[in-house]
Amino acid sequence: MSSAFSAINTVQRPPHASVSQENPSVSPLRSSLPFLGSNHKLRPNSLHKNGASIRRQSSIVAVSDVVKEKKTKSSSSLPNLLITKQEGLVLYEDMILGRAFEDMCAQMYYRGKMFGFVHLYNGQEAVSTGFIKQLKKEDCVVSTYRDHVHALSKGVPARAVMSELFGKTTGCCRGQGGSMHMFSGEHNVLGGFAFIGEGIPVATGAAFTSKYKREVLKEADCDHVTMAFFGDGTANNGQFFECLNMAALWKLPIIFVVENNMWAIGMSHLRATSDPQIYKKGPAFGMPGVHVDGMDVLKVREVAQEAVARARRGDGPTLVECETYRFRGHSLADPDELRDPAEKAHYATRDPITALKKYMIENNLVEEAELKAIEKKIDEVVEEAVEFAEASPVPVRSQLLENVFADPKGFGIAPDGRYRCEDPKFTEGTAHV
Amino acid sequence: MWGIIRQKVGTGGISAPSMERIRPAVSAWRCYSSSGKEMTVRDALNSALDEEMSADPKVYVMGEEVGEYQGAYKITKGLLDKYGPERVVDTPITEAGFAGIGVGSAYYGLRPVIEFMTFNFSMQAIDHIINSAAKSNYMSAGQINVPIVFRGPNGAAAGVGAQHSQCFAAWYASCPGLKVLAPYSSEDARGLLKAAIRDPDPVVFLENELLYGESFPVSAEVLDSSFCLPIGKAKIEREGKDVTITAFSKMVGYALKVINLRSIRPLDRATINASVRKTNRLVTVEEGFAQHGVGAEICTSVIEDSFGYLDAPVERISGADVPTPYAANLERMAFPQIEDIVRAAQRACFRSVPMAAAA
Numbered sequence: 001m002s003s004a005f006s007a008i009n010t011v012q013r014p015p016h017a018s019v020s021q022e023n024p025s026v027s028p029l030r031s032s033l034p035f036l037g038s039n040h041k042l043r044p045n046s047l048h049k050n051g052a053s054i055r056r057q058s059s060i061v062a063v064s065d066v067v068k069e070k071k072t073k074s075s076s077s078l079p080n081l082l083i084t085k086q087e088g089l090v091l092y093e094d095m096i097l098g099r100a101f102e103d104m105c106a107q108m109y110y111r112g113k114m115f116g117f118v119h120l121y122n123g124q125e126a127v128s129t130g131f132i133k134q135l136k137k138e139d140c141v142v143s144t145y146r147d148h149v150h151a152l153s154k155g156v157p158a159r160a161v162m163s164e165l166f167g168k169t170t171g172c173c174r175g176q177g178g179s180m181h182m183f184s185g186e187h188n189v190l191g192g193f194a195f196i197g198e199g200i201p202v203a204t205g206a207a208f209t210s211k212y213k214r215e216v217l218k219e220a221d222c223d224h225v226t227m228a229f230f231g232d233g234t235a236n237n238g239q240f241f242e243c244l245n246m247a248a249l250w251k252l253p254i255i256f257v258v259e260n261n262m263w264a265i266g267m268s269h270l271r272a273t274s275d276p277q278i279y280k281k282g283p284a285f286g287m288p289g290v291h292v293d294g295m296d297v298l299k300v301r302e303v304a305q306e307a308v309a310r311a312r313r314g315d316g317p318t319l320v321e322c323e324t325y326r327f328r329g330h331s332l333a334d335p336d337e338l339r340d341p342a343e344k345a346h347y348a349t350r351d352p353i354t355a356l357k358k359y360m361i362e363n364n365l366v367e368e369a370e371l372k373a374i375e376k377k378i379d380e381v382v383e384e385a386v387e388f389a390e391a392s393p394v395p396v397r398s399q400l401l402e403n404v405f406a407d408p409k410g411f412g413i414a415p416d417g418r419y420r421c422e423d424p425k426f427t428e429g430t431a432h433v
Numbered sequence: 434m435w436g437i438i439r440q441k442v443g444t445g446g447i448s449a450p451s452m453e454r455i456r457p458a459v460s461a462w463r464c465y466s467s468s469g470k471e472m473t474v475r476d477a478l479n480s481a482l483d484e485e486m487s488a489d490p491k492v493y494v495m496g497e498e499v500g501e502y503q504g505a506y507k508i509t510k511g512l513l514d515k516y517g518p519e520r521v522v523d524t525p526i527t528e529a530g531f532a533g534i535g536v537g538s539a540y541y542g543l544r545p546v547i548e549f550m551t552f553n554f555s556m557q558a559i560d561h562i563i564n565s566a567a568k569s570n571y572m573s574a575g576q577i578n579v580p581i582v583f584r585g586p587n588g589a590a591a592g593v594g595a596q597h598s599q600c601f602a603a604w605y606a607s608c609p610g611l612k613v614l615a616p617y618s619s620e621d622a623r624g625l626l627k628a629a630i631r632d633p634d635p636v637v638f639l640e641n642e643l644l645y646g647e648s649f650p651v652s653a654e655v656l657d658s659s660f661c662l663p664i665g666k667a668k669i670e671r672e673g674k675d676v677t678i679t680a681f682s683k684m685v686g687y688a689l690k691v692i693n694l695r696s697i698r699p700l701d702r703a704t705i706n707a708s709v710r711k712t713n714r715l716v717t718v719e720e721g722f723a724q725h726g727v728g729a730e731i732c733t734s735v736i737e738d739s740f741g742y743l744d745a746p747v748e749r750i751s752g753a754d755v756p757t758p759y760a761a762n763l764e765r766m767a768f769p770q771i772e773d774i775v776r777a778a779q780r781a782c783f784r785s786v787p788m789a790a791a792a
Contacts, residue, residue, distance in 0.1 A: 191573075204537060216517075246534065
């Protein structure tokens with residue numbers, strides 16, 4: 001799949017050079033609109049209409065169009081399918097799990113089992129599934145507060161996530177983290193951050209570790225990749241730019257995935273951003289910037305494969321902007337009044353799960369019955385997760401003060417792994433510990 | 434200008450003559466030092482970093498000017514040549530970015546030492562120090578610990594103005610999940626930095642720019658590469674019998690009989706309270722602002738634990754409640770001087786005299 005990126009390799013090209021080839025009504029430099037207010041008619045997918053003209057001359061390519069080209073090139077008698085049946089089932093199951101889990105979260109929240117801030121991922125499953133399913137267990141994922149589905153896709157069991165949301169001691173963080181702070185040491189989910197933009201430097205640090213392990217610690221086969229997921233609002237934050245710079249400067253194995261769902265709570269992306277095309281920020285810092293249709297898991301998957309391969313090879317970071325949409329409000333407390341119902345209806349027709357189902361059935365990869373069986377299985381998994389969470393105990397009182405420090409006494413951990421202060425020969429003298 | 438005021442060795446009591454301002458000449462000290470070896474705080478920090486980096490390949494240093502410039506204050510001098518640019522990483526001017534990168538690399542297995550050129554600049558990165566470093570072990574219920582050290586000069590230098598002179602000990606020490614250390618002498622600097630690097634939790638290591646050039650005697654034990662000081666233990670520099678004075682960092686040099694806190698969080702309440710129970714009086718000294726400061730915490734701790742033992746109201750000496758001025762005389766007035774400490778100690782000792790005697 002080198003064609004998608006070969007057009008994007010040039011990084012010296014100044015961004016404004018590609019603007020001239022784009023739809024003038026979208027380009028802010030030539031916009032005839034005096035003010036990009038909350039303009040429902042202005043949608044970035046109008047870019048796709050011009051996809052045909054943005055081809056190999058540009059340093060940035062709307063990958064969705066390249067993929068379409070590839071499909072039509074192959075002969076129609078032997079369909080060049082993008083996935084095998086097995087891969088398709090894996091993708092489908094993961095997306096169904098994400099959707100069913102989030103729907104159950106909404107139910108449980110309104111019944112009072114879950115509390116605080118809960119941010120649901122409905123509609124964006126293609127991004128999580130498409131990207132995270134390309135990763136190994138040792139690769140890292142860093143997310144924001146909309147992290148349930150990222151944790152699930154990475155392999156954290158549904159019952160652990162559900163218990164965590166219920167605040168029970170069997171949760172993945174023993175009930176101490178909550179909805180916005182999903183951590184898993186085993187599956188390398190490094191959070192779960194409430195502050196947008198906070199996860200990006202952390203992810204860049206994990207990528208730094210990966211490179212350090214390869215070059216300094218000489219673990220020659222260490223090709224671990226990190227993915228940072230964040231939204232359109234975060235793409236205006238200072239830390240994002242600091243990390244784009246450093247990741248490109250040091251060629252870190254990281255993929256910056258922008259889940260551009262056009263809305264940051266009630267702030268439309270177009271009202272908040274001087275140049276709404278986020279993928280263009282990549283080449284400004286010296287890395288490829290890719291725009292992809294985030295409602296189509298197959299396209300996302302293609303881009304993800306290439307970006308992961310790039311990172312593993314040591315070619316450095318990639319910025320991927322996924323155009324996606326959240327079907328629910330920002331959080332379960334958000335009345336979601338500012339978004340145009342027509343916009344919501346439009347994206348509902350582009351539901352990623354329905355799209356994949358349609359693709360697989362039309363291309364005779366699966367029977368409908370198999371998909372129904374998967375849905376039933378996932379329903380049972382989610383039900384079981386709820387029962388498990390309900391039945392689990394709340395944390396005991398003593399848990400309040402636990403886990404503040406890895407080494408609470410501050411005397412250090414001896415080479416044998418025990419706390420020094422627990423050694424019977426330990427003295428509190430001021431020297432030699 | 435005004436450097437460190439050295440203690441006069443061999444005198445006792447807190448009467449004013451013993452607290453005279455001594456010229457920063459070193460001759461008096463040298464005659465009395467026992468082992469004969471001296472080390473500046475700068476060399477102490479440098480040697481501690483060097484030894485820890487050579488002992489554990491996962492330790493690396495990151496910050497502005499730490500590499501080719503040999504360190505803004507030359508603390509990391511020579512490390513780039515020894516360990517290479519992958520382990521001594523010069524960064525762009527991106528405190529938030531590189532502090533976060535340090536935290537992320539600590540999550541995933543390395544042991545970073547992040548240098549802030551001064552802790553005033555850590556304000557740009559404080560989100561990462563508090564929210565992604567300090568809180569992570571708790572939020573992840575022990576799955577992800579953060580063995581990171583944030584170090585750099587803290588507090589006032591000389592004539593650097595308001596934005597470069599604040600003491601952040603109280604800010605960081607109020608946050609659970611962080612360990613906050615403030616060394617004074619070379620022995621403190623070496624031992625505490627080595628302990629901080631080996632510690633599996635996030636440590637904020639507050640140095641002081643004016644102390645970097647000061648020499649202190651060091652014993653052979655201190656020079657040993659496995660020397661470490663425990664975190665959370667204060668040192669009684671010299672036992673007093675009339676009043677307990679607590680101080681940290683540069684202020685330790687201002688008082689003769691003082692408890693050198695060494696560790697602001699966790700605070701060594703046991704040592705402080707034990708001393709107050711013997712002397713029955715307390716004066717806390719710090720450079721930072723009074724409100725919600727380190728002294729406020731120590732005073733409250735003593736009132737909570739040892740109220741019955743107090744013979745005089747507890748007292749805190751702190752910096753003036755103003756952003757630090759530039760003019761040299763104003764700046765001098767903005768920070769505690771030896772005279773202030775003497776006056777406070779005298780007040781603590783004589784306050785129990787009944788009012789009738791004064792009349």
